[in-house]
Amino acid sequence: xxxxxxxxxxxxxxxxxxxELILEAARPFKSLFTRSIKKVPTLRGKTVVxxxxxxxxxTRLSFEIAAKRLxxxxxxxxxxxxxxxxxENLIDTGKTLEAMKADIIIIRHxxxxxxxxxxxxxxSSIINAGDGFHEHPTQGLLDLYTIxxxxxxxxxxxxxxxxxxxxxxxxxxxxxxxxxxxxxxRVAGPPTLIPAGIENxxxxxxxxxxxxxxxxxxxxxxxxxxxxxxxxxxxxxxxxIELYQMTGDRLKYAKPDVLVMHPGPMNRGIEISSEVAxxxxxxxxxxxxxxxxxxxxxxxxxxxxxxxxHKQKIARNS
Ligand code: CP
Numbered sequence: 001x002x003x004x005x006x007x008x009x010x011x012x013x014x015x016x017x018x019x020e021l022i023l024e025a026a027r028p029f030k031s032l033f034t035r036s037i038k039k040v041p042t043l044r045g046k047t048v049v050x051x052x053x054x055x056x057x058x059t060r061l062s063f064e065i066a067a068k069r070l071x072x073x074x075x076x077x078x079x080x081x082x083x084x085x086x087x088e089n090l091i092d093t094g095k096t097l098e099a100m101k102a103d104i105i106i107i108r109h110x111x112x113x114x115x116x117x118x119x120x121x122x123x124s125s126i127i128n129a130g131d132g133f134h135e136h137p138t139q140g141l142l143d144l145y146t147i148x149x150x151x152x153x154x155x156x157x158x159x160x161x162x163x164x165x166x167x168x169x170x171x172x173x174x175x176x177x178x179x180x181x182x183x184x185x186r187v188a189g190p191p192t193l194i195p196a197g198i199e200n201x202x203x204x205x206x207x208x209x210x211x212x213x214x215x216x217x218x219x220x221x222x223x224x225x226x227x228x229x230x231x232x233x234x235x236x237x238x239x240x241i242e243l244y245q246m247t248g249d250r251l252k253y254a255k256p257d258v259l260v261m262h263p264g265p266m267n268r269g270i271e272i273s274s275e276v277a278x279x280x281x282x283x284x285x286x287x288x289x290x291x292x293x294x295x296x297x298x299x300x301x302x303x304x305x306x307x308x309x310h311k312q313k314i315a316r317n318s
Contacts, residue, residue, distance in 0.1 A: 025297035030292075033293070047074075049075045051079070067299055104126075107127070109130075136172075141298070159216065161187045165193060166195050175203055185202065185204070189207075216255060217254075217258060223267060
């Protein structure tokens with residue numbers, strides 16, 4: 001079975017069956033990781049391009065490793081040393097990659113909607129690797145996979161997202177995915193960093209972290225994104241640490257078998273204490289490992305629609 005869509009732009013557009021399809025497809029890919037040869041020929045002959053306009057360690061490397069394990073040819077573009085710095089616009093850069101027969105383009109951009117613009121203008125498949133404050137769908141999917149792997153279900157679990165919900169694309173993708181999968185979602189953070197009307201997405205809002213933690217099965221701690229703060233929305237660092245840092249004492253309010261997650265990169269000593277980050281409850285490194293399996297699944301499931309026009313041209317010419 002394949003995804004009946006060309007692009008992965010956000011979890012908002014996916015229905016529960018599509019999410020389940022991706023999570024199920026990831027499982028056999030993960031089982032490859034313990035083998036000495038971790039490679040399969042699934043995407044042999046396909047070209048995957050990583051086009052990152054913002055810094056990344058996990059997502060870019062994870063997509064590169066995922067595509068290589070599927071035997072695709074992978075090209076990474078550092079926009080700082082590309083013709084982007086000469087003023088080339090996004091669509092022209094995308095069309096250039098398409099002219100080189102890129103089947104799948106993975107894009108991270110500071111502007112919400114940039115992947116959708118490429119999706120509308122190119123035949124190549126587009127995967128959103130994070131766009132502005134909008135979504136980071138593969139992070140949301142790998143978080144769902146990790147919860148399912150550890151808790152054996154998502155339906156009915158109480159999941160808390162803590163921190164800067166306003167600027168977090170990870171939070172948006174998590175909320176869409178968790179709600180569609182039947183979890184009860186809570187968010188907690190300073191009032192200035194919780195978007196107005198977020199209750200309409202089906203989440204419960206808390207400003208008191210200890211209250212929010214009571215009885216939760218999973219807590220996902222978000223990175224404080226100092227680079228995206230504006231208009232003095234962020235309280236003082238001292239106040240944030242005092243009220244919202246996840247410490248061992250605070251975590252005791254959650255269920256004893258609570259799962260601690262963080263999308264990375266972590267600011268140790270700010271949103272999370274080292275005591276919590278390095279505790280047995282933390283599955284932060286497992287999230288990274290699962291990310292490769294989930295991205296292999298996404299690349300595989302989109303590959304049927306990838307490079308549609310190239311395939312049609314080849315068929316016409318043969
Ligand atoms: N979680 C995440 O997106 O990390 P990177 O910014 O390192 O890709």
